[in-house]
Amino acid sequence: MVFSLIIICAAAFGLRLMGGSRGAQGAIVALGLAFVLLVQVTLPAGNSLRIATGGSVSNWLILLAVFAVVGGYAFGIKKLKARAGGAEEIAVKSDKMSETELDRYARHIVLREIGGPGQRKLRKARVLVVGAGGLGAPVLQYLAAAGVGTIGVIDDDVVSLSNLQRQVLFREDDMDKPKVFAAQAALKGLNPFVEVLPYNRKFTAEQGADLVAEFDLVLDGTDTFATRALVNKACVAAAKPLVSGAIGQWEGQVTVFDPARNDPCYACLFPDQPADGLAPSCAEAGVVGALPGIIGSMMAVEAIKEITGAGQVLRGSMLIFDALYGESRKIQIERRSSCTVCGGL
Numbered sequence: 001m002v003f004s005l006i007i008i009c010a011a012a013f014g015l016r017l018m019g020g021s022r023g024a025q026g027a028i029v030a031l032g033l034a035f036v037l038l039v040q041v042t043l044p045a046g047n048s049l050r051i052a053t054g055g056s057v058s059n060w061l062i063l064l065a066v067f068a069v070v071g072g073y074a075f076g077i078k079k080l081k082a083r084a085g086g087a088e089e090i091a092v093k094s095d096k097m098s099e100t101e102l103d104r105y106a107r108h109i110v111l112r113e114i115g116g117p118g119q120r121k122l123r124k125a126r127v128l129v130v131g132a133g134g135l136g137a138p139v140l141q142y143l144a145a146a147g148v149g150t151i152g153v154i155d156d157d158v159v160s161l162s163n164l165q166r167q168v169l170f171r172e173d174d175m176d177k178p179k180v181f182a183a184q185a186a187l188k189g190l191n192p193f194v195e196v197l198p199y200n201r202k203f204t205a206e207q208g209a210d211l212v213a214e215f216d217l218v219l220d221g222t223d224t225f226a227t228r229a230l231v232n233k234a235c236v237a238a239a240k241p242l243v244s245g246a247i248g249q250w251e252g253q254v255t256v257f258d259p260a261r262n263d264p265c266y267a268c269l270f271p272d273q274p275a276d277g278l279a280p281s282c283a284e285a286g287v288v289g290a291l292p293g294i295i296g297s298m299m300a301v302e303a304i305k306e307i308t309g310a311g312q313v314l315r316g317s318m319l320i321f322d323a324l325y326g327e328s329r330k331i332q333i334e335r336r337s338s339c340t341v342c343g344g345l
Helices: 002-017 022-042 048-052 057-091 099-104 115-124 136-146 161-165 179-190 205-212 225-238 291-308
Strands: 126-130 150-154 195-199 217-220 242-248 251-257 317-322 327-332
Touching (some): 115 291, 126 136, 136 150, 136 291, 205 225, 217 225, 225 242, 242 291
Parallel strands (some): 126 217, 150 195
Antiparallel strands (some): 242 251, 317 327
Protein backbone atom coordinates (compact mmCIF):
# COMPACT_ATOMS: atom_id res chain seq x y z
CA MET A 1 0.00 0.00 0.00
CA VAL A 2 2.80 2.41 0.93
CA PHE A 3 4.68 1.50 -2.25
CA SER A 4 1.58 2.27 -4.33
CA LEU A 5 1.17 5.65 -2.66
CA ILE A 6 4.83 6.47 -3.34
CA ILE A 7 4.40 5.66 -7.03
CA ILE A 8 1.24 7.79 -7.32
CA CYS A 9 2.83 10.76 -5.51
CA ALA A 10 6.03 10.44 -7.55
CA ALA A 11 4.02 10.57 -10.77
CA ALA A 12 2.20 13.73 -9.63
CA PHE A 13 5.45 15.36 -8.47
CA GLY A 14 7.13 14.53 -11.77
CA LEU A 15 4.28 16.16 -13.64
CA ARG A 16 4.70 19.26 -11.47
CA LEU A 17 8.42 19.45 -12.33
CA MET A 18 7.48 19.38 -16.00
CA GLY A 19 5.19 22.37 -15.49
CA GLY A 20 1.90 20.52 -15.21
CA SER A 21 -1.07 22.32 -13.70
CA ARG A 22 -2.60 21.47 -10.34
CA GLY A 23 -5.60 20.07 -12.19
CA ALA A 24 -3.37 17.69 -14.14
CA GLN A 25 -1.60 16.60 -10.96
CA GLY A 26 -4.95 15.94 -9.31
CA ALA A 27 -6.03 13.90 -12.32
CA ILE A 28 -2.90 11.71 -12.05
CA VAL A 29 -3.60 11.07 -8.35
CA ALA A 30 -7.28 10.30 -9.07
CA LEU A 31 -6.42 7.87 -11.86
CA GLY A 32 -3.85 6.12 -9.68
CA LEU A 33 -6.31 5.70 -6.82
CA ALA A 34 -9.04 4.54 -9.21
CA PHE A 35 -6.68 1.87 -10.63
CA VAL A 36 -5.76 0.61 -7.16
CA LEU A 37 -9.42 0.41 -6.08
CA LEU A 38 -10.29 -1.44 -9.31
CA VAL A 39 -7.53 -3.96 -8.61
CA GLN A 40 -8.75 -4.49 -5.04
CA VAL A 41 -12.35 -4.98 -6.12
CA THR A 42 -11.92 -7.15 -9.22
CA LEU A 43 -8.93 -9.45 -8.48
CA PRO A 44 -9.11 -12.45 -6.10
CA ALA A 45 -7.70 -12.16 -2.56
CA GLY A 46 -4.49 -14.08 -3.26
CA ASN A 47 -3.56 -12.25 -6.45
CA SER A 48 -0.01 -10.88 -6.35
CA LEU A 49 -0.98 -7.50 -7.85
CA ARG A 50 -3.72 -7.09 -5.26
CA ILE A 51 -1.27 -7.95 -2.46
CA ALA A 52 1.29 -5.50 -3.89
CA THR A 53 -1.26 -2.71 -3.86
CA GLY A 54 -2.39 -3.18 -0.28
CA GLY A 55 -4.23 -6.49 -0.17
CA SER A 56 -7.52 -5.04 1.08
CA VAL A 57 -9.96 -2.49 -0.27
CA SER A 58 -10.94 -1.44 3.27
CA ASN A 59 -7.51 0.09 3.93
CA TRP A 60 -7.82 2.26 0.85
CA LEU A 61 -11.35 3.30 1.73
CA ILE A 62 -10.22 4.38 5.19
CA LEU A 63 -7.35 6.35 3.63
CA LEU A 64 -9.68 8.03 1.15
CA ALA A 65 -12.08 8.95 3.95
CA VAL A 66 -9.22 10.59 5.88
CA PHE A 67 -8.16 12.48 2.74
CA ALA A 68 -11.76 13.61 2.19
CA VAL A 69 -12.12 14.93 5.75
CA VAL A 70 -8.78 16.76 5.66
CA GLY A 71 -9.42 18.17 2.19
CA GLY A 72 -12.93 19.29 3.08
CA TYR A 73 -11.65 21.01 6.21
CA ALA A 74 -8.92 22.83 4.27
CA PHE A 75 -11.40 23.88 1.58
CA GLY A 76 -13.82 25.22 4.20
CA ILE A 77 -11.09 27.24 5.91
CA LYS A 78 -10.01 28.70 2.57
CA LYS A 79 -13.59 29.76 1.79
CA LEU A 80 -14.03 31.37 5.21
CA LYS A 81 -10.78 33.29 4.83
CA ALA A 82 -11.83 34.47 1.39
CA ARG A 83 -15.18 35.73 2.71
CA ALA A 84 -13.64 37.41 5.74
CA GLY A 85 -10.61 38.95 4.11
CA GLY A 86 -11.44 39.23 0.43
CA ALA A 87 -11.48 43.02 0.46
CA GLU A 88 -8.13 43.22 2.18
CA GLU A 89 -6.57 40.84 -0.33
CA ILE A 90 -7.79 43.00 -3.22
CA ALA A 91 -6.67 46.18 -1.46
CA VAL A 92 -3.04 45.03 -1.29
CA LYS A 93 -1.99 45.79 -4.83
CA SER A 94 1.29 46.19 -6.59
CA ASP A 95 2.06 49.33 -8.59
CA LYS A 96 1.41 47.42 -11.79
CA MET A 97 -2.24 47.35 -12.87
CA SER A 98 -3.75 44.14 -14.18
CA GLU A 99 -5.07 43.82 -17.73
CA THR A 100 -8.60 43.98 -16.32
CA GLU A 101 -7.86 47.26 -14.54
CA LEU A 102 -6.21 48.74 -17.62
CA ASP A 103 -9.34 47.96 -19.61
CA ARG A 104 -11.66 49.19 -16.86
CA TYR A 105 -9.90 52.56 -16.52
CA ALA A 106 -8.96 52.98 -20.20
CA ARG A 107 -10.97 56.20 -20.61
CA HIS A 108 -9.07 57.75 -17.71
CA ILE A 109 -5.69 56.55 -18.89
CA VAL A 110 -6.06 58.11 -22.33
CA LEU A 111 -6.74 61.51 -20.74
CA ARG A 112 -3.57 63.58 -20.88
CA GLU A 113 -4.27 65.10 -17.46
CA ILE A 114 -4.66 61.71 -15.73
CA GLY A 115 -2.93 58.95 -17.69
CA GLY A 116 -1.35 55.92 -16.06
CA PRO A 117 0.40 57.87 -13.27
CA GLY A 118 -2.85 59.58 -12.28
CA GLN A 119 -4.77 56.32 -12.28
CA ARG A 120 -2.15 54.77 -10.00
CA LYS A 121 -2.58 57.74 -7.64
CA LEU A 122 -6.32 57.07 -7.58
CA ARG A 123 -5.62 53.41 -6.93
CA LYS A 124 -3.49 54.26 -3.88
CA ALA A 125 -5.74 57.02 -2.53
CA ARG A 126 -7.70 56.79 0.70
CA VAL A 127 -10.86 58.91 0.67
CA LEU A 128 -13.44 59.39 3.43
CA VAL A 129 -17.04 60.24 2.50
CA VAL A 130 -19.09 61.68 5.36
CA GLY A 131 -22.75 60.95 4.72
CA ALA A 132 -24.21 58.31 2.40
CA GLY A 133 -27.33 60.28 1.52
CA GLY A 134 -28.30 62.49 -1.40
CA LEU A 135 -24.78 63.75 -2.09
CA GLY A 136 -22.88 60.83 -0.64
CA ALA A 137 -24.59 58.28 -2.89
CA PRO A 138 -23.39 59.70 -6.26
CA VAL A 139 -20.02 60.63 -4.74
CA LEU A 140 -19.49 57.03 -3.65
CA GLN A 141 -20.57 55.65 -7.03
CA TYR A 142 -18.20 57.79 -9.05
CA LEU A 143 -15.24 57.41 -6.68
CA ALA A 144 -15.61 53.63 -6.81
CA ALA A 145 -16.04 53.63 -10.58
CA ALA A 146 -12.96 55.86 -10.90
CA GLY A 147 -10.85 53.29 -9.05
CA VAL A 148 -10.17 55.09 -5.76
CA GLY A 149 -8.37 52.33 -3.86
CA THR A 150 -9.85 52.77 -0.39
CA ILE A 151 -13.17 54.47 0.31
CA GLY A 152 -14.41 55.03 3.84
CA VAL A 153 -18.06 55.94 4.38
CA ILE A 154 -19.56 57.06 7.68
CA ASP A 155 -23.30 57.41 8.32
CA ASP A 156 -25.65 56.27 11.08
CA ASP A 157 -28.87 56.28 9.01
CA VAL A 158 -30.82 53.44 7.37
CA VAL A 159 -32.30 53.33 3.88
CA SER A 160 -35.90 54.59 3.78
CA LEU A 161 -38.45 54.77 0.99
CA SER A 162 -38.17 58.57 0.70
CA ASN A 163 -34.43 58.20 -0.05
CA LEU A 164 -35.01 56.34 -3.32
CA GLN A 165 -36.24 59.47 -5.13
CA ARG A 166 -32.63 60.74 -5.34
CA GLN A 167 -30.22 58.27 -3.68
CA VAL A 168 -29.92 55.99 -6.70
CA LEU A 169 -27.12 53.94 -5.13
CA PHE A 170 -29.81 52.08 -3.16
CA ARG A 171 -32.62 49.73 -4.17
CA GLU A 172 -35.96 48.87 -2.61
CA ASP A 173 -34.42 45.64 -1.33
CA ASP A 174 -32.10 47.80 0.82
CA MET A 175 -34.98 49.22 2.85
CA ASP A 176 -34.20 49.48 6.60
CA LYS A 177 -30.58 48.40 6.07
CA PRO A 178 -27.81 50.67 7.40
CA LYS A 179 -26.78 52.88 4.51
CA VAL A 180 -23.08 52.17 4.91
CA PHE A 181 -23.53 48.42 4.50
CA ALA A 182 -25.96 48.79 1.60
CA ALA A 183 -23.45 51.16 -0.01
CA GLN A 184 -20.57 48.75 0.59
CA ALA A 185 -22.43 45.92 -1.17
CA ALA A 186 -23.40 48.15 -4.11
CA LEU A 187 -19.90 49.54 -4.57
CA LYS A 188 -18.24 46.12 -4.42
CA GLY A 189 -20.67 45.02 -7.13
CA LEU A 190 -19.69 48.05 -9.19
CA ASN A 191 -15.92 47.67 -8.77
CA PRO A 192 -14.35 44.72 -6.91
CA PHE A 193 -10.92 46.38 -7.07
CA VAL A 194 -11.81 48.99 -4.45
CA GLU A 195 -11.90 48.52 -0.69
CA VAL A 196 -14.94 49.98 1.07
CA LEU A 197 -14.71 50.65 4.81
CA PRO A 198 -18.18 51.14 6.38
CA TYR A 199 -18.53 53.12 9.64
CA ASN A 200 -22.10 52.68 10.88
CA ARG A 201 -22.04 55.56 13.32
CA LYS A 202 -22.54 59.28 13.66
CA PHE A 203 -19.61 61.60 12.96
CA THR A 204 -18.67 63.06 16.34
CA ALA A 205 -15.95 65.32 17.68
CA GLU A 206 -14.59 62.47 19.84
CA GLN A 207 -13.71 60.11 16.99
CA GLY A 208 -13.81 62.44 13.98
CA ALA A 209 -10.24 63.73 14.14
CA ASP A 210 -8.75 60.24 14.50
CA LEU A 211 -10.86 58.91 11.62
CA VAL A 212 -10.06 61.80 9.28
CA ALA A 213 -6.34 61.40 9.98
CA GLU A 214 -6.44 57.91 8.41
CA PHE A 215 -7.44 59.30 4.99
CA ASP A 216 -5.90 61.55 2.32
CA LEU A 217 -9.04 63.48 1.43
CA VAL A 218 -12.53 64.02 2.88
CA LEU A 219 -15.81 64.69 1.09
CA ASP A 220 -18.68 66.10 3.14
CA GLY A 221 -22.19 65.40 1.90
CA THR A 222 -24.05 65.94 5.17
CA ASP A 223 -27.07 68.23 5.50
CA THR A 224 -26.72 69.91 8.90
CA PHE A 225 -24.56 72.85 9.94
CA ALA A 226 -23.47 71.12 13.15
CA THR A 227 -22.05 68.08 11.36
CA ARG A 228 -20.39 70.18 8.65
CA ALA A 229 -18.71 72.26 11.34
CA LEU A 230 -17.42 69.10 13.07
CA VAL A 231 -16.07 67.68 9.80
CA ASN A 232 -14.39 70.98 9.02
CA LYS A 233 -12.68 71.14 12.42
CA ALA A 234 -11.42 67.57 12.05
CA CYS A 235 -10.02 68.30 8.57
CA VAL A 236 -8.32 71.49 9.73
CA ALA A 237 -6.77 69.67 12.71
CA ALA A 238 -5.50 66.84 10.47
CA ALA A 239 -4.45 69.20 7.61
CA LYS A 240 -6.64 67.31 5.13
CA PRO A 241 -8.39 68.94 2.16
CA LEU A 242 -12.19 68.94 2.35
CA VAL A 243 -14.50 68.79 -0.67
CA SER A 244 -17.80 70.25 0.49
CA GLY A 245 -21.16 70.14 -1.22
CA ALA A 246 -24.63 71.34 -0.32
CA ILE A 247 -28.05 71.19 -1.96
CA GLY A 248 -31.52 72.55 -1.39
CA GLN A 249 -34.62 72.61 -3.57
CA TRP A 250 -33.19 73.50 -7.04
CA GLU A 251 -29.75 74.87 -6.13
CA GLY A 252 -26.43 73.32 -5.14
CA GLN A 253 -22.89 74.41 -4.42
CA VAL A 254 -19.42 72.85 -4.40
CA THR A 255 -16.10 74.07 -3.03
CA VAL A 256 -12.81 72.78 -1.62
CA PHE A 257 -11.61 73.95 1.78
CA ASP A 258 -7.89 73.58 2.44
CA PRO A 259 -6.39 76.01 4.99
CA ALA A 260 -3.19 73.91 5.10
CA ARG A 261 -2.48 75.50 1.67
CA ASN A 262 -3.55 78.93 2.87
CA ASP A 263 -7.08 78.58 1.51
CA PRO A 264 -10.24 79.20 3.56
CA CYS A 265 -12.04 76.63 5.69
CA TYR A 266 -15.78 76.13 6.14
CA ALA A 267 -15.81 78.34 9.24
CA CYS A 268 -14.30 81.22 7.24
CA LEU A 269 -17.46 81.20 5.12
CA PHE A 270 -19.96 80.23 7.84
CA PRO A 271 -18.54 81.33 11.21
CA ASP A 272 -21.89 81.04 12.99
CA GLN A 273 -24.75 78.59 12.81
CA PRO A 274 -27.61 80.07 10.76
CA ALA A 275 -30.78 81.02 12.58
CA ASP A 276 -33.65 78.56 12.62
CA GLY A 277 -35.51 78.51 9.32
CA LEU A 278 -32.77 80.15 7.26
CA ALA A 279 -31.19 76.87 6.16
CA PRO A 280 -33.95 74.23 6.11
CA SER A 281 -33.06 70.63 5.43
CA CYS A 282 -34.11 68.76 2.30
CA ALA A 283 -36.82 67.03 4.32
CA GLU A 284 -38.28 70.43 5.20
CA ALA A 285 -37.74 72.36 1.95
CA GLY A 286 -37.62 69.54 -0.60
CA VAL A 287 -35.09 68.86 -3.35
CA VAL A 288 -35.42 67.88 -7.01
CA GLY A 289 -34.26 64.29 -7.38
CA ALA A 290 -31.59 64.79 -10.06
CA LEU A 291 -29.83 67.70 -8.30
CA PRO A 292 -27.82 65.54 -5.83
CA GLY A 293 -26.50 63.57 -8.80
CA ILE A 294 -25.24 66.77 -10.46
CA ILE A 295 -23.61 68.24 -7.35
CA GLY A 296 -22.34 64.86 -6.13
CA SER A 297 -20.71 64.26 -9.51
CA MET A 298 -19.06 67.69 -9.28
CA MET A 299 -17.71 66.76 -5.85
CA ALA A 300 -16.32 63.51 -7.25
CA VAL A 301 -14.63 65.45 -10.09
CA GLU A 302 -12.98 67.78 -7.55
CA ALA A 303 -11.76 64.75 -5.60
CA ILE A 304 -10.31 63.15 -8.76
CA LYS A 305 -8.55 66.42 -9.67
CA GLU A 306 -7.21 66.78 -6.13
CA ILE A 307 -5.80 63.24 -6.12
CA THR A 308 -4.34 63.25 -9.64
CA GLY A 309 -3.21 66.88 -9.81
CA ALA A 310 -5.31 67.52 -12.92
CA GLY A 311 -6.72 70.92 -13.73
CA GLN A 312 -7.61 73.61 -11.20
CA VAL A 313 -9.32 72.58 -7.98
CA LEU A 314 -12.05 74.81 -6.49
CA ARG A 315 -9.88 76.13 -3.67
CA GLY A 316 -10.86 79.60 -2.57
CA SER A 317 -13.90 79.61 -4.85
CA MET A 318 -17.39 78.18 -4.80
CA LEU A 319 -19.33 76.92 -7.81
CA ILE A 320 -23.08 77.53 -7.48
CA PHE A 321 -25.50 75.74 -9.81
CA ASP A 322 -29.15 76.70 -10.29
CA ALA A 323 -30.95 73.75 -11.86
CA LEU A 324 -34.29 75.56 -12.17
CA TYR A 325 -32.89 78.12 -14.61
CA GLY A 326 -29.87 76.19 -15.89
CA GLU A 327 -27.39 78.76 -14.64
CA SER A 328 -24.08 78.53 -12.80
CA ARG A 329 -21.74 81.09 -11.28
CA LYS A 330 -18.54 81.13 -9.31
CA ILE A 331 -17.74 83.30 -6.31
CA GLN A 332 -14.46 83.83 -4.50
CA ILE A 333 -14.05 82.95 -0.82
CA GLU A 334 -11.44 84.68 1.29
CA ARG A 335 -9.67 83.17 4.26
CA ARG A 336 -10.33 85.09 7.47
CA SER A 337 -7.37 85.67 9.77
CA SER A 338 -9.84 85.95 12.66
CA CYS A 339 -11.39 82.53 11.94
CA THR A 340 -11.74 80.58 15.20
CA VAL A 341 -10.99 77.27 13.45
CA CYS A 342 -8.14 77.93 11.01
CA GLY A 343 -7.00 81.45 11.93
CA GLY A 344 -4.10 80.19 14.01
CA LEU A 345 -2.50 78.18 11.22
